[in-house]
Every structure is written in C-alpha cells, then in structure tokens.
Amino acid sequence: MTSERDERPKILIVDDTRENIDLLMEVFRDEFRVAAATNAERALKLARSGSPPDIILLDILMPEMDGYELCAALKRDETTKRIPVVFVTAVSEVMDSTRGFAAGAVDYITKPFHPPMVKARVKLHLDLKSKYELLESYAFIDALTEVNNRRRFDQVLEAELSRAHRSRRSLSLVYMDVDQFKQYNDAMGHGAGDDCLRRLASALSTALNRSGDFIARYGGEEFMVLLPYTDRDQAWSIATHLNQVIDDLAIPHPASSVATHVTLSLGVVTLDPDSRLDSREIVAAADKALYAAKAAGRNRIVRGELS
Numbered sequence: 001m002t003s004e005r006d007e008r009p010k011i012l013i014v015d016d017t018r019e020n021i022d023l024l025m026e027v028f029r030d031e032f033r034v035a036a037a038t039n040a041e042r043a044l045k046l047a048r049s050g051s052p053p054d055i056i057l058l059d060i061l062m063p064e065m066d067g068y069e070l071c072a073a074l075k076r077d078e079t080t081k082r083i084p085v086v087f088v089t090a091v092s093e094v095m096d097s098t099r100g101f102a103a104g105a106v107d108y109i110t111k112p113f114h115p116p117m118v119k120a121r122v123k124l125h126l127d128l129k130s131k132y133e134l135l136e137s138y139a140f141i142d143a144l145t146e147v148n149n150r151r152r153f154d155q156v157l158e159a160e161l162s163r164a165h166r167s168r169r170s171l172s173l174v175y176m177d178v179d180q181f182k183q184y185n186d187a188m189g190h191g192a193g194d195d196c197l198r199r200l201a202s203a204l205s206t207a208l209n210r211s212g213d214f215i216a217r218y219g220g221e222e223f224m225v226l227l228p229y230t231d232r233d234q235a236w237s238i239a240t241h242l243n244q245v246i247d248d249l250a251i252p253h254p255a256s257s258v259a260t261h262v263t264l265s266l267g268v269v270t271l272d273p274d275s276r277l278d279s280r281e282i283v284a285a286a287d288k289a290l291y292a293a294k295a296a297g298r299n300r301i302v303r304g305e306l307s
Contacts, residue, residue: 012053145201172235
C-alpha cells in the first residue's frame, strides 16, 4: 500500500542552536513539512536537493558561514535563488536588516518572536511566491501553441548546459522547421495555419515521453527540442520518432512541393561531455544542420557537428 504524497509547503529551518530549531518546528509541524540544518553546508545540500524547501528560515549568527553569506550563496545559485529567505535572529539593528535585504532576504523577524506572527509572515511569503510563479509560468508560455516560448528555452538551455558541464554528460538539441509553411498559410489561410501549429506542437509534446525532454516554439514555424543526458544515437532516434509522428498526422498541404502533407526539416546536434561550447554556438550548429536539411530537399534530418 502506497501512502499519499505530502503536498504541504516545506520549510527549511537553519540555526546552529537546537533549541531554536525545536521551537520553530513546534510552530510549523501541524501545517507544514519541516526540515532543519545546523550549518550552512547542510542547508545548501537540502536546498539543492530533489525536494527543495518552499521557504527558508535562516539564523544570522552561525559559525563558519553566517546567514548573510549563506543567503547570498543561495541567491547566486540558479536552482535556489527563487526560494524566499526570512531571517530569524536576535540581531535587530537597522544596519543588519539592511544588509540582510541586500543579501536577498525577503523578511526579517527578531527573536524572541511571537509564533502567530511568524506563521502569518511565512504564509504571506509563500502566497507571494505562489502568485509570482504563476505569473512567471504565463510569461514563459507561447500563447498560440501553449508550449514553452523562446525566452523559456533560452533559460533552460543555459541551465541544462551548465548541468551537462558539471555532470560531464551529453546534451542534444533538435531544431525543427515546418516545410514551406508560408505556402501553407497562403493556400489555407492564417487561421488554418495557426491550427496547424497547435496540432504540431501538441503532437511533438506528446511524443516526448522522458521527464527531462523540453520543447519550445522558437520562431514562427520553428520548434526546439532540448534533450538532456542524450547521446548522438539517442538524439537521432528521438528526432526520427518526432519526424514520423508529424508524418503520421498527415495534415494536408496542397501547396507543398515536398509532400502532400505537412512535413518537417530537422537539424540535430549533440554536445559531448568534454565540450566547452556556449549556448549560442550550440544553437548556431543546430541551425546550420537545419539549413542543410532544407537545402538537401527538406523533409529530412541532418546531423550537425560541434567543433
């Protein structure tokens, strides 16, 4: 029998005094999941884990790395910078609070504290975080196709590229273009063109069944698929599958000189573990491969090379 997943917000309490941790745990344990760390090293590990906290309550006066330094480290890290940090400390001078906000904290609570007030402040910042994430998600979605937009692709590519360099694992990119889409719009009308793009985006998204695979609408009729931890052979196999999925849709394209239905041209590149190329160079290589696919007659896949 499997237990239901605990969906309550998660709080990380960071304090080198066990008594303070126990006191705060008592305040929150009924409504929140609570984790604790007595030093910065452990706090960073928990914050960067697969189950990160939704908010961090952080003491300032700790040995080795103090709260200011820890907060600054969290805000420098792409994976943790959006976690709200609230300082809970006996230090109450204005100069210290100013320094805390400069480090990236969202609030400042002094000890001894009033438990209902602390709980109310935490709930406020969790609510603000939730609303910010909702707004941010809309900002990253393409309005027509409802897949990720180019802005989100650029962010995810940078993050995955950094992760690929750290883990020394392959990263692949598939750049796709709808063949002769202008002719499709001219023949079928822009309403039909919009519907075609929506169908293509939905089919491509459904075809990507691995959790880390990422698709975005990159331009008017261009799509990008990012494939973390994917080597050359795997990337080719996935690109072939995506191409077949669109063939199987068989959306009629009476104005195409390539086929009777809508087709794709695809460029595929793979970043080897030892490569130090940046995101612009990777996209440029995929674009070059896509251009080669179109120059060779369209409705095909070309593998690009990264120098």
